[in-house]
Amino acid sequence: MARFVKRGNVWQYEISYKDTDGKYKKLRKSGFSKKSEAIAAAGEIESDLFKGFNATSKDILLSDYFEKWINTYKKDKVSDKTFNIYLYSLKIINEYLEGATVKTLTRSVYQEKLNAYSSKHSTSSTRKINIHIHAALSNLLDEGVIKMDFTKGAVTIGKVKPKDEEDKYLNFEEFSRLIQFVREKLNPLYATPFMVYIASLTGMRYSELVGLTWDNVNFDNNYINVKRTWDFKNNSFAPTKNKESIRRIYLDGNTLYEIKKYKLSQEKLFKKYKVNPPHDFVFYNVRDGLVSNSSVNKQIRKLCKKLEINEKLTCHGLRHSHASMLIFEGINILYISKRLGHKSYNVTMSTYAHAIKELQEQENINMKKVLEKLSRSK
Known part of the structure; x- marks a missing residue:
């Protein structure tokens, strides 16, 4: 209940209320030139207190x-x-x-x-x-510290086009040529082409690739186990982007054969040059150690140039190409989402809307053929 007192030429309100700890407290404010102003202000505070708003909490930047x-x-x-x-x-x-x-x-x-x-x-x-x-x-x-979420309904449309280098991808024919070409150049002396090859066939993120160790390649059951990444800044393993990114990526027999062959060659090479990596990394160069992001992007540009592919592709672009290829081949979108380690199905839908739209257009043609077949008179 509010009480109003005139002090000199100004009015003050005093509100008694029970705090969240059950104790009675008082809230005062003066400086109102008219009693009606004090009553209006007190009414607003009492209304907030009734709604659970913490009127006594301090403001903060x-x-x-x-x-x-x-x-x-x-x-x-x-x-x-x-x-x-x-x-x-x-x-x-x-x-x-x-x-x-x-x-x-x-x-x-x-x-x-x-x-x-x-x-x-x-x-x-x-x-x-x-x-x-x-x-x-x-x-x-x-906690009732603020009454309103000032971010609600905010317009967040930017005026600068985002960098689209990482959003580019290869079509099926180009992607197939790149994979075949790089497979012929696999050599344990150079881990970068091997990373390009595996990135293309798994859709793994760069941080997942560079953090991959041989104990997470399951040759018996044909899958790669993704459970961590590598943090260059702290020179240590790090968690995956999200819990959904911890996953198994299944591969075909031909790909596993190439991986196993590379592993055996790498072991012989490391033994010959007495190379002892700090961990049993898959993508490790004899001279330079782990493959850097800039090195793999440079290798991709070099390969694309030799194949006369004009798209300026990055390692992340290989991930996009892998996903787009699966979509165009009619693989279930839920399976693709899990394979890529997306946080949710919606992320996959929004990221690859362009490919899904093109596939839907083809499905419209297929559906038309089905309906024409069903409606055809005998």
Whole structure:
């Protein structure tokens, strides 16, 4: 219940309420020139208290809260690569939302700041920032510290086209030629072509490939066991991108034969030159050790040039090519999603919408033929 007192020329309200710990407390605020203003302000506070809003909690800078949130809920619980993405979001908050607090920031002001960022960045980048801030605010909403999620309904359309190098892929004929060509050049002296070969036939991410050890290649049951990645920064193994990325990738007998042949040749070579890798890595060069991302991308460009393939492809592009090939060959999309280690089926659908659309167009033709056959009069 609110009580109103005039102190000098201004009015003050005093609200008695029971806190979450069951104790009675008082909330006061003065400085209102009219009693009606104090009554209106007190009414709003009482309404918030009734709804469970924590009116007495201190305001805090969004940047300070977000930093505390990522250190509490994300650090050491996600990969270093993923945590660095959250740190980038913190950098953007400090740059574009400097001085903004969790209680005073409105949707319109937040949108203005988001627009400023999106004018210089892509849609995917803008959307990621908004998703991170939205996730952090959920705790404040649940605890009644803030009444409104100012990220809700935010427009996240960027004005800068994203880099599309990694989104490029080869068609079936080009991809087939690349695989055949690189298979003929497999040599344990050079691990990079072998990585190109395996990446093409598995769709594995670069970090998964470089972290692959021979004990995770199951020759008896024809699969590669993906259970970790390699972190060059910390020079150690790291978790996969998500729990769904821990998976078995099955291969055909011909591919396993080439892998086994390469393994035997590699063992002889390492023994000859007395090479002792720190771990039993699959993709390890005699002279330079583990294959770098730049080396494999350079090798792909070199191979494409020899094959007169104009597409500027990367290692991630081989992953796209592998998935697109499976889609065009009619492999079930759920199986493809699991094979790629996507977090959800929706990720696969959105990432390969272009290939799925082309396949649907072909299916429309096939369906037409089926219907014509069924409706044909005898």
